[in-house]
Amino acid sequence: MTAILTRIQRGNPHPDNPAECGTSGDHLAALESEAVHIIREVVAEFDRPVLLFSGGKDSAVLLHLALRALYPAPLPFPLLHVDTGHNFPEVIAFRDRVVADLGLRLHVAAVQDWIDDGRLTERPDGTRNPLQTVPLLDTINEHRFDAVFGGARRDEDRARAKERIVSLRDAFGGWDPRRQRPELWSLYNGRHTAGEHVRVFPLSNWTELDIWHYIARRDVPIPDIYYAHPREVFARDGMWLTAGEWGGPRNGERIVTKSVRYRTVGDASCTGAVESTAVTIDEVVTEVATSRITERGATRADDRLSEAAMEDRKRDGYF
Amino acid sequence: MAGLLRLTTAGSVDDGKSTLVGRLLQDTQSILVDQLAAVDRATRARGGVELDLALLTDGLRAEREQGITIDVAYRYFATPTRKFVLADCPGHVQYTRNTVTGASTAELAVVLVDARNGLVEQTRRHLAVMAFLRVPHVMLAVNKMDLMDFDEPTFRRIESEFAAVARSLGVPDVVSVPVSALHGDNVATRSVRTSWYRGPTLLDHLEAVPTGREAVAEPMRFPVQLVLRPRTAEHPDYRGLAGQIASGVLVVGDDVIALPSGGRSTVTGIDTPDGPVLRATAGQSVTVLLADEIDAGRGEVLARLEQQPRVVTELAADLCWLADRPLRPGARVLIKHGTRTVRAIVTALTGRLDLHTLHHTEPPASLELNEIGGALIRLAEPLAVDSYATDRHTGGFLVIDIADGNTLAAGLVGSRDAA
Ligand SMILES: Nc1nc2c(ncn2[C@@H]2O[C@H](COP(=O)(O)OP(=O)(O)OP(=O)(O)O)[C@@H](O)[C@H]2O)c(=O)[nH]1
Numbered sequence A: 001m002t003a004i005l006t007r008i009q010r011g012n013p014h015p016d017n018p019a020e021c022g023t024s025g026d027h028l029a030a031l032e033s034e035a036v037h038i039i040r041e042v043v044a045e046f047d048r049p050v051l052l053f054s055g056g057k058d059s060a061v062l063l064h065l066a067l068r069a070l071y072p073a074p075l076p077f078p079l080l081h082v083d084t085g086h087n088f089p090e091v092i093a094f095r096d097r098v099v100a101d102l103g104l105r106l107h108v109a110a111v112q113d114w115i116d117d118g119r120l121t122e123r124p125d126g127t128r129n130p131l132q133t134v135p136l137l138d139t140i141n142e143h144r145f146d147a148v149f150g151g152a153r154r155d156e157d158r159a160r161a162k163e164r165i166v167s168l169r170d171a172f173g174g175w176d177p178r179r180q181r182p183e184l185w186s187l188y189n190g191r192h193t194a195g196e197h198v199r200v201f202p203l204s205n206w207t208e209l210d211i212w213h214y215i216a217r218r219d220v221p222i223p224d225i226y227y228a229h230p231r232e233v234f235a236r237d238g239m240w241l242t243a244g245e246w247g248g249p250r251n252g253e254r255i256v257t258k259s260v261r262y263r264t265v266g267d268a269s270c271t272g273a274v275e276s277t278a279v280t281i282d283e284v285v286t287e288v289a290t291s292r293i294t295e296r297g298a299t300r301a302d303d304r305l306s307e308a309a310m311e312d313r314k315r316d317g318y319f
Numbered sequence B: 001m002a003g004l005l006r007l008t009t010a011g012s013v014d015d016g017k018s019t020l021v022g023r024l025l026q027d028t029q030s031i032l033v034d035q036l037a038a039v040d041r042a043t044r045a046r047g048g049v050e051l052d053l054a055l056l057t058d059g060l061r062a063e064r065e066q067g068i069t070i071d072v073a074y075r076y077f078a079t080p081t082r083k084f085v086l087a088d089c090p091g092h093v094q095y096t097r098n099t100v101t102g103a104s105t106a107e108l109a110v111v112l113v114d115a116r117n118g119l120v121e122q123t124r125r126h127l128a129v130m131a132f133l134r135v136p137h138v139m140l141a142v143n144k145m146d147l148m149d150f151d152e153p154t155f156r157r158i159e160s161e162f163a164a165v166a167r168s169l170g171v172p173d174v175v176s177v178p179v180s181a182l183h184g185d186n187v188a189t190r191s192v193r194t195s196w197y198r199g200p201t202l203l204d205h206l207e208a209v210p211t212g213r214e215a216v217a218e219p220m221r222f223p224v225q226l227v228l229r230p231r232t233a234e235h236p237d238y239r240g241l242a243g244q245i246a247s248g249v250l251v252v253g254d255d256v257i258a259l260p261s262g263g264r265s266t267v268t269g270i271d272t273p274d275g276p277v278l279r280a281t282a283g284q285s286v287t288v289l290l291a292d293e294i295d296a297g298r299g300e301v302l303a304r305l306e307q308q309p310r311v312v313t314e315l316a317a318d319l320c321w322l323a324d325r326p327l328r329p330g331a332r333v334l335i336k337h338g339t340r341t342v343r344a345i346v347t348a349l350t351g352r353l354d355l356h357t358l359h360h361t362e363p364p365a366s367l368e369l370n371e372i373g374g375a376l377i378r379l380a381e382p383l384a385v386d387s388y389a390t391d392r393h394t395g396g397f398l399v400i401d402i403a404d405g406n407t408l409a410a411g412l413v414g415s416r417d418a419a
């Protein structure tokens, strides 16, 4: 992340490099320009944007794009992390390092606080991904955020595949897939009435592989657990889960040490690792390119519960 | 991007658009094992036996319950030849606004027709939408040929009727393919059951159709999104105009004018976070530095002195009306064009496309949901515009409801000035 702050404006102008930028360049450069355009539109038209930052790879790429979009001006809006409390310590350390290095403002909405004061109750299965919605909406209301940047991608899930880039949320934060606004060309209509807000997804058109290619090209820092490392894990629902204080292992589940890598980093109690030996970015890109299973299929137990798990959560106001 | 094709599906409800998309994904090995397993489970849950490929994109609860597509689904896949962004659009007339959404960014539209039914009203409506949006390439897929014994005369009849409608709407050369989305005939592999057909498979054509743009030939347009003024110790006096080149090529040293304000200056630099560049082309997001501190904030368009857009306060426009409430002359609206939003009044309706005759009627009393028509619009403040016909990237605008902020219509700047 700091790389882009130091690498800038040295030396003489170079003729445009088709491999690097714009539609004259490649697919990745076009995605980058599209995302930068979206971020600038929102900064220009909204009063109080916020960027959801979990420390995961998509939010790291999103933050990187936001910094590029506004460079050399500093980021004019804060970050928000809805913290399940079920974290990978490496990811929280990464989050805090990024915030400190770049001098950013970070709001943390901790699910635990909502449970402690009774606004939320723990679920019987112990997972906390679905519990993020209420702290998210409460924090949006409290700070009167009017545009919320998220790193969701359409290729993640079939409900997300239906999402607009700039997507209106009602006063309850709900998504109504039957009443989405038309979204024409690259003209985004973010007009809303008091109490409503928009969710903005600059990475809509990116695939998982695009994200990894981009991390490689721009040297975007991400937490180490995205690379292969030895870890104590146990098998559940066909995934490797980290042994830890929340939910595991239970009776009969045996802890083993494996070389693993994460493809997503969510609630650690239900986010699985994949077996891997990829320790460099190029090795990860190769693995992702040849994988025959989607990142959510490989790593998210909660999304397997029902056919429309994501749609239902989004209707309630989830990211 | 030479290597990327954005395509959309179109055609009436149940003509097989989602099935075709699923088939394309399946036959290009773009479906991963867990997605396939999920579709298999969903198929069985609905009592099906053969994999229902439409369930790959029909992902909403309501879509699966009703067996129709409601909103656009975007899918991404690649073959060794190129990458594809695919928008699977709904066929139902009620959701035409979503089809307009999916088609607005498409370079190619695959219009499906059920071989048993031939062209229906919704086929004509969608073809009119593709013509309205000037989707550069239109392709006809005559689907469900399996139910017509792959009968050549059936295909030829639909092909020529479609060609005639396309011609009346001004859609240039249509490529037609007889397919069975369900069984895969002529989708990614050539069918042995259509020996009479000599043309390309659907995928052959998708891989071969020319894409990309000749940015060098376009007039340069740079709508300013915002002014970057860091006021930091490192950059105390920096003042850069942030934006994405909408068309053409911008070169350091160009003499430019900011419109509608009219200030003139010279481009002294083009910045990117990786360092300055000497030129930038359509699609690139950059930051432009000027020699003078002219008024060129959000809403201004930079153009080269010798290639200026028109600055107008009256627009002759074409509209595709997307709201339930009809448009009547006298309506007060907002127009969002590029990075500028202005108040406006629709002073007159000038015509309406009749889907049966394919001609424009006399000025109608109103424009109803999903209708395409002409309008005169008076603007509260000037806009710098190009006609959509000359530039699809700068000639489009939104019509927005002042009260609730909803998008009411897709608008195209006409090629002549308002009278
Ligand atoms: N026999 C046969 N049936 C087909 C073929 N293509 C699609 N179908 C069937 O037609 C029905 C409708 O298919 P869909 O793909 O959902 O149609 P659609 O055009 O996407 O419908 P909407 O999105 O709601 O407009 C389904 O039952 C399909 O199985 C085909 O080539 N042959």
Ligand SMILES: [Mg+2]
Pocket: B017, B018, B019, B054, B058, B068, B069, B088, B089, B090, B091
């Ligand atoms: Mg469909």
